[in-house]
Amino acid sequence: MSEYAASVSAALEQRYANQPEYLQAVQAWLEMIQPAVTDDPRFERLDLLTRMVEPExxxxxxxxxxxxxxxxxxxxxxxxxxxxxxxxxxxxxxxxxxxxxxxxxxxxxxxxxxxxxxxxxxxxxxxxxxxxxxxxxxxxxxxxxxxxxxxxxxxxxxxxxxxxxxxxxxxxxxxxxxxxxxxxxxxxxSSALTGKGLTYGGSKIRQEAAGFGTVYFLARMMEQQGETLEGKRLAVSGFGNMSWGVCRKSAELGGKVVTLSGPDGYVYDPDGVTTQEKLDFMLSMRAAGEDRVEAYADRFGVKFYAGKKPWEVPVDIAVPCATQNELDVEDAVMIVANNVRYYVEAANMPATAEALKLLRLSPRILTAGSKASGSGGVVVSALEMVQNSVRYSWSRKEVDDRLRSIMNNIYDLSAAAAAEYDLGYDLIAGSDIAAFKKISEAMIAQGL
CATH class of the missing domain: 3.40.50.10860 (Leucine Dehydrogenase, chain A, domain 1)
Structure with missing residues (x-):
């Protein structure tokens, strides 16, 4: 880490020692963007990093x-x-x-x-x-x-x-x-809030968008490796909107999600969450507000593992969809031991810093961070704003096509930034650098 970035990190650590989630996110980001920071002396002269890590x-x-x-x-x-x-x-x-x-x-x-x-x-x-x-x-x-x-x-x-x-x-x-x-x-x-109902300015596929976007990003990753989702098994955490969207789009593209989880444990469904009945039951579980995934096991006669996480299941792809820091070092070790090929984050910062480092260092696993692969929800929120401004509602296919195109572009931006700074296939650092460069240029152009 450069001397300037290290000084910003140290100041934040002293000021926000009692705010661990925020501190973890900022320090991880500072490490990822180092190649771009050392490349341009304007950042230190304008104290840009301090302004970028503190809220306005x-x-x-x-x-x-x-x-x-x-x-x-x-x-x-x-x-x-x-x-x-x-x-x-x-x-x-x-x-x-x-x-x-x-x-x-x-x-x-x-x-x-x-x-x-x-x-x-x-x-x-x-x-x-x-x-x-x-x-x-x-x-x-x-x-x-x-x-x-x-x-x-x-x-x-x-x-x-x-x-x-x-x-x-x-x-x-x-x-x-x-x-x-x-x-x-x-x-x-109408654009004061997004996520509205379809009867008063909402967008089609908004509920599924976050999960759909993650799967589109994953599919783009796999395409670059000469693979597809056809026949692949996915371990997913959670059973909310994000997980539901991942299940739906994975099934459409030929994959199958074999785990869901909640605070009570996880279920293993070897046939996959692929049928309309199972997808509808996920919605009813969420609507019940009980925060229990065991109900899925009771309904479909599959195994429930109380108090455990789904990362012990051998799969091709791991997609954490629940919440921040849900995946620790022990979980990362199991993912590596199970020869998982793709680790793609849907939830915001789902892995601890130590767990993510272990996954990124594994030579077999291709990883993607939530800033890139988890952005489908905000994409459709922004598309909702566009529809509100023109007083027109796009069809479900039109919104879905736009979402897929934007997620492909996000992948391409991340991969290009990684390649520009000789980072290999580091999509996490690549996405952080691409976003950093865009925001920093806008801030510099607008003055202090």
């Missing part, structure tokens, strides 16, 4: 709401508007008990560089609250969303910051948030 604005607010028994509760809400060099802030909202300033800043940081790879004019942001929608009634969730938007609405808008969904924030929550935004502003500003 961080919002924190209380969210009071009343449950169905008339009892008041207070949660904590956040929005980090990380970087707007290439367009208005854009990123998800997460409702989950683990949400805190570190998680939100990490998500905003990752989103900034993920969005830059799409070639669409959007900056990076993230937000959410330590509210758990599980076990809450629709009316309780509506009241919470309305209170959350009351605090947030002054800081968002189609040319300022466009939130979308994430963990715990689906079509239902986006609907309540959008409805309250309209009431508070008096404007039917």
């Amino acid at each position: 604005r961080m919002l924190s607010f209380t969210v009071p709401w009343v449950d169905d028994q008339g009892m008041a509760h207070t949660n904590h809400g956040y929005r980090v508007q990380f970087n707007s060099a290439i367009g208005p802030y854009k990123g998800g909202l997460r409702f989950h008990p683990t949400v805190n300033p570190s998680v939100v800043k990490f998500l905003g940081f990752e989103q900034t560089y993920k969005n830059a790879l799409t070639a669409l004019p959007i900056g990076g942001a993230a937000g959410g609250a330590d509210f758990d929608p599980r076990g809450k009634s629709n009316r309780e969730i509506m009241r919470f969303c309305q209170s959350f938007m009351t605090a947030l609405y002054r800081h968002i808008g189609s040319d300022t910051d466009i939130p979308a969904g994430d963990i715990g924030v689906g079509a239902r929550e986006i609907g309540y948030l959008f409805g309250e935004y309209k009431r508070l502003t008096g404007r039917s500003e």
